[in-house]
Amino acid sequence: MPVRLGLAVMITCLWAASVAADNFRPINLEPIAHADAELAIMGADGAELRLSPTDLEAMDTYRLRTTTPWREQPADFDGVLLTDVLQNSGLLEVDQIRVIAENDFATVIPRALWEEVPILVATRVNDRAHSRRERGPIQFVMAMDDYRSSSLAAESHLVWMAARIEVE
Amino acid sequence: MDQYPPNLGLVDRMSAALLGRRVAAACVTVILTICFVAGSYVQATVNQLNDTHQAFNDRQLRNGYVAMSDVQRLVLIMQDAFGKGEMTPNAVDEFRSAADFLFVRTDTFRRTLRNGVYMESADNAVAQLQRVQDLVDHALATNFDGLPTLSQRLTVLSQNARQALVTYLDDMSRQQDRILIRQAIAVQNQRIVIWTTLAGLSVLGIVAIFLLRREVRAKQARQVAEERVRHLAFFDPLTGLPNRVHFQDRLGTLLEKQTSVALLLIDLDGFKSINDTNGHAAGDAILEHVSDMLRLTSDKYDGFASRLGGDEFSVFVQTDDLTLLKCICAEAIDRISQPIVFEGEKLQVEASIGLAMNTQISTQMDMNVDSLSRVADFALYASKSNGKRQFTVYDEALEQQFLKRRAMVEELPRAIADGSMEFFLQPKVDLATEQTYGFEALARWRRNDLIVPPHDFIATAEESGLITDIDYCVLRNATKAIADFNFINNTNFSISINFSTIHFNSRKLIDVVEEALNSSGLAPELLIIEITETIEMQDWDQAKHIIAAIHKLGAKISIDDFGAGFSSLAYLRTTVANEIKIDRSLIEDIETSDISRFLLDAVLDIARNLDLEVTVEGIETRIQADIVSKMGANNAQGYLFGRPMPKEEALQKAIKYSDHVVSRNMARGIQVL
Numbered sequence: 001m002p003v004r005l006g007l008a009v010m011i012t013c014l015w016a017a018s019v020a021a022d023n024f025r026p027i028n029l030e031p032i033a034h035a036d037a038e039l040a041i042m043g044a045d046g047a048e049l050r051l052s053p054t055d056l057e058a059m060d061t062y063r064l065r066t067t068t069p070w071r072e073q074p075a076d077f078d079g080v081l082l083t084d085v086l087q088n089s090g091l092l093e094v095d096q097i098r099v100i101a102e103n104d105f106a107t108v109i110p111r112a113l114w115e116e117v118p119i120l121v122a123t124r125v126n127d128r129a130h131s132r133r134e135r136g137p138i139q140f141v142m143a144m145d146d147y148r149s150s151s152l153a154a155e156s157h158l159v160w161m162a163a164r165i166e167v168e
Numbered sequence: 169m170d171q172y173p174p175n176l177g178l179v180d181r182m183s184a185a186l187l188g189r190r191v192a193a194a195c196v197t198v199i200l201t202i203c204f205v206a207g208s209y210v211q212a213t214v215n216q217l218n219d220t221h222q223a224f225n226d227r228q229l230r231n232g233y234v235a236m237s238d239v240q241r242l243v244l245i246m247q248d249a250f251g252k253g254e255m256t257p258n259a260v261d262e263f264r265s266a267a268d269f270l271f272v273r274t275d276t277f278r279r280t281l282r283n284g285v286y287m288e289s290a291d292n293a294v295a296q297l298q299r300v301q302d303l304v305d306h307a308l309a310t311n312f313d314g315l316p317t318l319s320q321r322l323t324v325l326s327q328n329a330r331q332a333l334v335t336y337l338d339d340m341s342r343q344q345d346r347i348l349i350r351q352a353i354a355v356q357n358q359r360i361v362i363w364t365t366l367a368g369l370s371v372l373g374i375v376a377i378f379l380l381r382r383e384v385r386a387k388q389a390r391q392v393a394e395e396r397v398r399h400l401a402f403f404d405p406l407t408g409l410p411n412r413v414h415f416q417d418r419l420g421t422l423l424e425k426q427t428s429v430a431l432l433l434i435d436l437d438g439f440k441s442i443n444d445t446n447g448h449a450a451g452d453a454i455l456e457h458v459s460d461m462l463r464l465t466s467d468k469y470d471g472f473a474s475r476l477g478g479d480e481f482s483v484f485v486q487t488d489d490l491t492l493l494k495c496i497c498a499e500a501i502d503r504i505s506q507p508i509v510f511e512g513e514k515l516q517v518e519a520s521i522g523l524a525m526n527t528q529i530s531t532q533m534d535m536n537v538d539s540l541s542r543v544a545d546f547a548l549y550a551s552k553s554n555g556k557r558q559f560t561v562y563d564e565a566l567e568q569q570f571l572k573r574r575a576m577v578e579e580l581p582r583a584i585a586d587g588s589m590e591f592f593l594q595p596k597v598d599l600a601t602e603q604t605y606g607f608e609a610l611a612r613w614r615r616n617d618l619i620v621p622p623h624d625f626i627a628t629a630e631e632s633g634l635i636t637d638i639d640y641c642v643l644r645n646a647t648k649a650i651a652d653f654n655f656i657n658n659t660n661f662s663i664s665i666n667f668s669t670i671h672f673n674s675r676k677l678i679d680v681v682e683e684a685l686n687s688s689g690l691a692p693e694l695l696i697i698e699i700t701e702t703i704e705m706q707d708w709d710q711a712k713h714i715i716a717a718i719h720k721l722g723a724k725i726s727i728d729d730f731g732a733g734f735s736s737l738a739y740l741r742t743t744v745a746n747e748i749k750i751d752r753s754l755i756e757d758i759e760t761s762d763i764s765r766f767l768l769d770a771v772l773d774i775a776r777n778l779d780l781e782v783t784v785e786g787i788e789t790r791i792q793a794d795i796v797s798k799m800g801a802n803n804a805q806g807y808l809f810g811r812p813m814p815k816e817e818a819l820q821k822a823i824k825y826s827d828h829v830v831s832r833n834m835a836r837g838i839q840v841l
Contacts, residue, residue: 070275070279
């Protein structure tokens with residue numbers, strides 16, 4: 001099992017890296033003040049991990065330039081990959097996760113989706129801390145081309161004000 | 169318009185009509201049109217439902233409800249602060265958070281509506297939410313200065329927003345109902361279209377399957393028929409053995425490969441008798457029995473048995489081991505001779521075999537199926553001639569005979585054409601006066617200045633079919649010679665010409681006789697056509713018509729070799745003859761045998777009763793002549809009165825008595841034969 005897991009992780013990382021080479025650009029982010037927010041992650045063992053935008057940015061960070069259904073003009077989104085977040089919490093191999101927003105909106109993301117389309121957990125937009133009025137402070141973002149071409153991706157997966165991740 | 173044969177049934181006519189090019193094209197067009205129309209209708213319905221889905225989705229409803237919740241949250245925080253008289257920092261944070269929620273919600277609401285169908289109530293709801301948002305932002309910007317007023321205004325604006333949202337949600341609910349009804353109707357219509365389409369296609373499918381099945385069955389029937397035709401082309405339907413064509417193919421292939429092949433030609437002895445006596449069913453049973461026996465023999469020796477036709481069979485084996493081949497021949501003869509029981513009666517047939525090997529055939533002959541068959545047939549003929557129920561191996565001695573015969577067959581047509589085929593005359597005499605009154609013309613072949621006796625070539629001529637030409641040649645030449653002689657010498661000699669029973673199967677004989685009489689000028693009554701029974705008469709009716717026609721020409725009919733043939737009495741019963749010529753076999757021992765005398769007496773009595781002239785053949789002694797004369801015979805022929813001799817010699821001898829002949833014939837009113 002660990003061998004399989006390692007293999008899967010490696011493949012995922014290689015794949016994510018190749019995809020990142022297309023749309024996601026690794027970036028070093030200088031520390032800035034973020035809005036008060038937390039992404040609580042319920043681990044596979046039941047432990048809860050709370051990550052602020054600053055905590056999230058401690059992982060490898062990437063920049064994605066794209067539009068969203070609510071932005072006609074492209075914007076630079078900075079943040080971490082969802083796969084990195086899930087791997088950090090031991091959730092990379094679960095079948096699906098439930099993501100809950102601050103306003104109690106909830107959606108389910110299947111593993112096939114994050115294996116097919118890289119999802120950025122954005123904490124900054126256009127070099128600024130992500131505000132709630134811009135659908136921050138923590139927002140799930142996909143490259144618009146990937147979003148349109150994927151048969152699995154839906155608008156509901158682009159969660160804004162994300163607050164919690166649970167195993168479905 | 170297509171025309172169909174009148175004997176076609178209704179179903180066949182319908183099939184033909186439906187499978188006609190125009191009708192088939194029309195059916196395909198109709199099917200495609202139905203599918204296109206049904207598909208278009210379904211696609212239009214799907215598009216309509218998609219549009220409806222775009223215009224109306226759960227997010228719109230959710231926006232309304234969540235926006236209402238967001239507004240309510242702001243109102244509660246504000247009222248709580250108003251009740252406490254101040255906005256605590258926690259309350260401010262909560263208020264700001266709720267304000268952010270409302271901001272995003274209103275923005276989302278606005279964007280969602282922008283992509284959908286315009287609704288006034290939706291626009292109004294967004295406008296009311298924006299007013300609330302403006303007030304909330306103002307409160308945050310002014311640090312909640314004038315809290316009571318702000319609270320009061322927020323309450324009013326929130327109520328307006330709630331009313332606008334309720335109105336919007338009611339509209340959405342009604343629209344939802346309409347959409348559901350429209351969808352239900354669309355689904356019903358789709359169902360009708362689909363059922364109609366399916367029903368139509370099902371009918372067409374059933375018809376197509378029905379026609380296809382018929383076509384497949386017809387094709388199968390054709391294949392069976394073709395297979396049967398193919399089988400019939402190469403196999404004998406009665407016995408199941410390969411037929412002559414198959415035999416020739418296989419044997420030809422083997423001969424081309426120059427492998428050693430031995431051919432056994434088998435002919436049944438007495439088969440015709442079984443056919444005539446026991447019927448054709450019995451004959452068929454015999455043929456099947458022979459086939460089974462030959463199949464067993466050929467299987468045992470890895471040979472190939474076939475039925476060539478009638479009662480003629482063949483087996484060929486790939487070997488030149490003469491000892492083995494003799495065993496095979498003997499075994500085949502033994503097996504065939506085993507009796508069978510047919511309808512309670514025991515039947516038995518014998519077989520004669522001619523055996524020939526390609527390795528024994530002279531290099532003078534081309535090696536092919538025909539030549540090997542011919543030499544095997546020659547060996548078979550030898551078996552038949554030597555007493556039947558035996559086999560004969562084609563060897564050097566037979567080959568000499570065969571080559572001689574073949575040379576004869578090749579030369580005979582030339583001999584007929586160049587006059588080498590002559591005729592001798594044997595006198596026919598009046599027993600009372602012993603004067604010649606006529607002659608029998610007998611064919612002789614002058615070959616290399618030697619006269620070939622008839623028994624050396626007549627049989628060959630008969631086998632090869634050349635006897636017809638020889639007989640016609642003798643007829644023409646003899647009638648001409650006698651007519652000329654009679655004209656020059658003022659005589660009335662008659663001339664008898666032998667015709668095999670073979671001639672009496674074709675009306676050509678009538679034309680030839682007429683032509684001979686016309687060209688020679690011979691008085692018709694001086695021409696006697698002798699029916700010489702070389703083979704058994706096959707078609708009595710045809711023979712009867714031909715004889716009647718010859719009578720009509722004025723010529724006479726004589727039955728040659730009476731008493732020795734297959735069906736002497738049958739000739740008397742069937743034909744109108746003028747004369748019978750009693751066979752020499754009845755005369756040979758007439759001097760010593762009471763039975764011979766009794767038989768001759770009986771025949772003469774029959775002739776008298778039927779008013780027939782009688783000529784006794786084979787008179788060689790004076791005693792024989794006296795006996796037959798005393799018994800009442802008028803005319804005779806034999807060595808005593810003259811052997812067959814060249815016509816000049818015969819006529820010169822006869823001219824001495826020509827005066828007598830003329831007067832005698834005239835006295836008989838030219839009734840003498």
